[in-house]
Amino acid sequence: MISSDEAIRLEDQYGAHNYHPLPVVLAKGKGVHVWDPEGNQYYDFLSAYSAVNQGHAHPAINKALIEQAETLSLTSRAFYNNVLGDYEKYITEYFGFDKVLPMNTGAEGVETAIKICRKWAYEKKGIPEEKAVILVAENNFHGRTTTIISFSNDPDAKKNFGPYTPGFRKVRYNDLNDLQKALQEENVAGFLVEPIQGEAGVVVPDNNYISKAAELCREAGVLFIADEIQTGIGRTGSILAVCGNCTCEIKCERQNTYTKPDMLILGKALSGGVYPVSAVLADKEVMDVIKPGQHGSTYGGNPLACKVAMAALNVIYDENLPQNARKLGMLFREEMQQLVDSHELFVKVRGKGLLNAVIINDTEDSDTAWRFCVALKDNGLLAKPTHGNIIRFAPPLVISEEQLLDCISIIRKTLEEFRK
Numbered sequence: 001m002i003s004s005d006e007a008i009r010l011e012d013q014y015g016a017h018n019y020h021p022l023p024v025v026l027a028k029g030k031g032v033h034v035w036d037p038e039g040n041q042y043y044d045f046l047s048a049y050s051a052v053n054q055g056h057a058h059p060a061i062n063k064a065l066i067e068q069a070e071t072l073s074l075t076s077r078a079f080y081n082n083v084l085g086d087y088e089k090y091i092t093e094y095f096g097f098d099k100v101l102p103m104n105t106g107a108e109g110v111e112t113a114i115k116i117c118r119k120w121a122y123e124k125k126g127i128p129e130e131k132a133v134i135l136v137a138e139n140n141f142h143g144r145t146t147t148i149i150s151f152s153n154d155p156d157a158k159k160n161f162g163p164y165t166p167g168f169r170k171v172r173y174n175d176l177n178d179l180q181k182a183l184q185e186e187n188v189a190g191f192l193v194e195p196i197q198g199e200a201g202v203v204v205p206d207n208n209y210i211s212k213a214a215e216l217c218r219e220a221g222v223l224f225i226a227d228e229i230q231t232g233i234g235r236t237g238s239i240l241a242v243c244g245n246c247t248c249e250i251k252c253e254r255q256n257t258y259t260k261p262d263m264l265i266l267g268k269a270l271s272g273g274v275y276p277v278s279a280v281l282a283d284k285e286v287m288d289v290i291k292p293g294q295h296g297s298t299y300g301g302n303p304l305a306c307k308v309a310m311a312a313l314n315v316i317y318d319e320n321l322p323q324n325a326r327k328l329g330m331l332f333r334e335e336m337q338q339l340v341d342s343h344e345l346f347v348k349v350r351g352k353g354l355l356n357a358v359i360i361n362d363t364e365d366s367d368t369a370w371r372f373c374v375a376l377k378d379n380g381l382l383a384k385p386t387h388g389n390i391i392r393f394a395p396p397l398v399i400s401e402e403q404l405l406d407c408i409s410i411i412r413k414t415l416e417e418f419r420k
Contacts, residue, residue, distance in 0.1 A: 001027060001037050002037065003037055003038070004024070004025040004036050004037050004038060007025040007037065008023070008025060022373060022374065022377060022382065022384060023374065023377070024036060024042070024377050024382060025037055029044065029052075029056030029057055030055075030056050030057050031055040031056060031057075031396065031398055032044060032055060032056075032395055032396045032398060032399045032403055033056070034056065034382070040380075041380065042377065042380050042381060042382045043380060043381045043382065043395065043403070043406075043407050043410070044056070044382055044395060044396060045381055045382055045383040045393050045394060045395045045407065046382060046383060046384050046392065046394060047273075047394050047395060047396050048268070048273060049198070049230060049268065049394075050198070050230045050231075050233075050235050050268050050269055050355070050394055051267075051268035051269055051271060051273050052269070052272075052273035052396050053233055053234055053235055053268075053269035053273075053316070053321065053396060053397045054269065054272050054273065054312060054315045054316065054319075054321070054396065054397065054398060055273075055396040055397075055398035056273065056396070058272060058273075058315055058398075060311050060314065060315055061272035061273075061274055061308060061311045061312055061315060062274065063311070064307045064308055064310070064311035065274050065275060065304065065307070065308050065311075067307070068083070068303055068304050068307040068308075069304055071303075072303050072304075073302065073303060073304040074298075074299065074302045074303070074304065075302065075303065076298050076299075076302075077296055077297075077298075077300065077301060081301075081302075081303045082303070083303040083306040083307055084102070084301045084303070084306055086306070086310075087102070087301075087306035087307075087309060087310055088100050088102075088301075090310050090313070091279060091281070091309065091310075091313070092281065094313055095239075095240070095264060095266075095281055096260065097264065097281040097282060097283055098282070098283040098284045098287065099281070099282055099283065099284060099287035099288070100279050100280065100281050101116070101279065101280045101281075101282075101287065101290065101295070101300075102277070102278075102279050102297075102300045102301035102305070102306070103278045103279065103280065103297055103300045104276045104277065104278055104297060104299050104300055104305070105143075105267060105276050105278055106142075106143055106229035106230075106265070106267030106268060106278050107142070107143030107144060107145050107148060108278055108297065108300075109229065109265040109266065109267050109278035109279065109280050110142045110143050110145075110148055110192070110227060110229075110265055111143075111145060111147060111148070112265075112280045112295060113192065113225050113227075113263050113265050113280050114134060114147065114192070115290075115295055116263065116280065116282065116286060116287065116289060116290060116295075117132070117134055117189050117190040117192075117223050117225060117263065118132045118134075118167070118189060119289040119290065119294075120189070120223065120286050120289050121187075121189030121190070123289050124285070124286075124289065125189065125221060127187045127189060128187070131186075131187045132167060132187055132189040133167055133168065133169050133185070133186075133187050133188050133189060134151075134167060134168050134169075134188075134189055134190045134191070134192055134225075135168075135169055135170075135171050135179070135182050135183070135188060135190065135191040135192070135222075136151045136168050136169070136170055136171070136191075136192050136193070137170065137171060137172070137173040137192075137193050137194070137197070138153060138170050138171070138172055138173055139153060139154075139173060139197060139200040139203070140152065140170075140173075140192075140193075140194060140197065140200070141154070141157075141194070141197070141198065141199030141200060142192065142194075142227055142229075144157060146161065146164075146165060147165040149161055149164070150164035150165040150166075150168060151168035151170065153170065169182060169185075169188075171191075173193075173197060173200075173203065173205065174203075174205035174206055174209050176209065176212050176213065176216065179191065179213055179216060180216055183216055183217065183219075183220040183222055184220070188220065188222050189222065189223060190217075190222055190223035190224070190225050190262075190263075191213065191217050191222055191223070191224055191225065192225040192227060193210075193213065193224075193225070193226065193227065194226075194227045194228075194230070194231065195210050195226060195227075195228065195231050195236075195240075195241035195242050196231050196236060196241055196351075196352060196355060198230040198231065198355065198392070199230075199386055199387075200386075200387065201357050201359070201386055201387050201390035201392075202350055202351045202355055202356060202357035202390070202392060203350075204350055204351060204352055210226075210241075210242055210259050211259045214242075214259045214260075214261065217262075223262040223263060223286065224259075224261045224262050224263075225261060225262065225263040225264075225265065226240070226241075226242050226259075226261035226263070226264050226265065227265045228240050228241060228242065228264060228265060228266055229265055229266060229267040229268050229278070230268060230355075231355065232264075232266050232268075232269065232270075233266065233268070233269035233270060233312070233313070233316055234269070234316045234321040234322040234325055234353075234397050235269065235325060235353055235354060235355050235394070235397065236325065236329075236352040236353035236354075236355055237322055237323075237325045237326030237329055237352060237353030237354075238322050238326070238353075239316070239322055240258075240264070241352070242258065242259045242260075242261060242264075243258050243259075262282060262283075262286055263280060263281065263282045263286060264280070264281040264282070265278070265279075265280055266278060266279045266280075266281070267279070269312065269316075270309050270312060270313070271305075271308060271309065271312060272308055272309075272311060272312030272315065274308055275304060275305055275308045276299075276305070277305045277308060277309045277312075279309075316397075319398065321397040321398065322353070322397075324397055324398075324399075325353035325354040325397045326353055327401075328354060328399060328401060328404050329351065329352065329353040329354045329355075329356065331401065331404065332351075332354070332356055332393070332404060332408065333349050333350075333351060333356060335408045336349035336356070336358055336393075336408075336411075337349055339358075339411070339412060339415060340358075343415050343416075344361055345360060345361050345368075345372075345415060345418065346358050346359070346360065346361070346415065347359040347360065347361045351393075354394060354395060354397055354399070355392075355394050356392070356393045356394065357386070357390050357391060357392050357393065358390070358391050358393065359389060359390050360372065360385075360389040360390065360391065361389075362389050363388070363389060364387055364388030364389050365388055366388065366389060368389065369385035369388060369389050369390065369391050370385050371418075372391065372414065372415075372418055373385055373391060375414045375417065375418055376410065376411065376414050379410050379413060379414050380410055381407055381410045381411065381414075395407065
């Protein structure tokens with residue numbers, strides 16, 4: 001096995017510099033822990049941006065992957081396969097929708113939802129062709145394809161990648177009045193929104209924002225599209241962030257707190273962290289606008305992905321991971337609030353379930369949060385800054401209370417040692 005220094009050198013020499021990783025090399029993972037080539041152990045508090053909710057190398061998910069890989073991995077959609085239909089039935093019943101369109105990555109899921117929304121607008125709502133407008137929230141993050149960055153206001157994601165795709169209009173996040181005004185404009189087809197803005201720094205809206213936004217969309221005849229790529233699959237303390245405060249996993253539509261979107265986009269943890277899987281779910285009235293040849297993917301719906309996704313969702317349900325995220329998330333925020341109250345470096349803690357962030361007392365262009373994350377790494381915990389002065393804390397949902405308390409001790413120790 002090559003050393004950490006050699007691995008970093010090779011990436012720097014031969015890879016595009018489109019990421020700025022923390023200076024640590026990972027060679028092994030199990031549960032909530034990862035190890036570098038030299039054998040140093042760390043707590044993973046990023047979870048591959050919530051793709052590893054079930055923990056690293058979960059045996060049930062790995063078993064499904066290996067068994068299917070030894071049988072049949074890919075057919076393309078030129079033929080039927082004996083796994084896809086079973087998966088489609090499973091995931092639609094799991095989340096309470098009529099239909100699913102399987103894809104591979106989160107960004108593909110968002111692009112898929114945009115295409116479906118536009119086609120629905122022209123064929124069902126009667127918006128003139130080429131005139132459909134999709135509302136999005138300021139400070140959104142939905143991926144990095146050309147279309148998606150066209151409605152980003154992050155200069156790093158957008159600058160010098162134009163010309164940009166038209167057809168989008170931003171509204172202020174967590175501002176129902178601004179949304180209501182925009183919904184009254186001509187040719188609005190959909191509202192695409194993250195229930196919690198993860199990349200923006202774990203920005204949690206008011207309790208009624210999502211449910212009221214969905215209600216306003218229904219009244220206006222506009223599709224409410226929930227991007228739960230990062231917040232879904234148990235991360236926020238329920239199976240979906242749009243579930244509000246319910247604790248169910250399956251049949252969330254029976255709960256009074258559940259806000260059923262017209263389209264639901266899933267990814268990341270749908271994969272169990274082992275194989276790219278994403279999905280767009282909708283009822284027939286919306287999904288049936290897609291006909292043969294109008295959208296697809298060579299790998300979308302492949303047998304390997306389908307088996308992995310079903311195993312990943314089974315783990316979430318069988319191991320009560322949303323409940324664990326809810327319970328331990330409250331504990332984490334309580335402990336972080338004590339640090340906010342007693343140390344000037346921490347300004348604020350916010351989040352839901354095990355998707356949390358701490359705001360550092362410095363400007364966005366400072367390197368304080370980065371240096372604090374390096375110090376955390378040296379003490380055995382891996383986290384990453386976002387937007388300069390915000391640190392996201394999102395461990396795998398399989399973490400135990402004992403492990404979480406150990407991680408809190410590491411954060412406290414690092415804070416006491418750290419010099420701004």
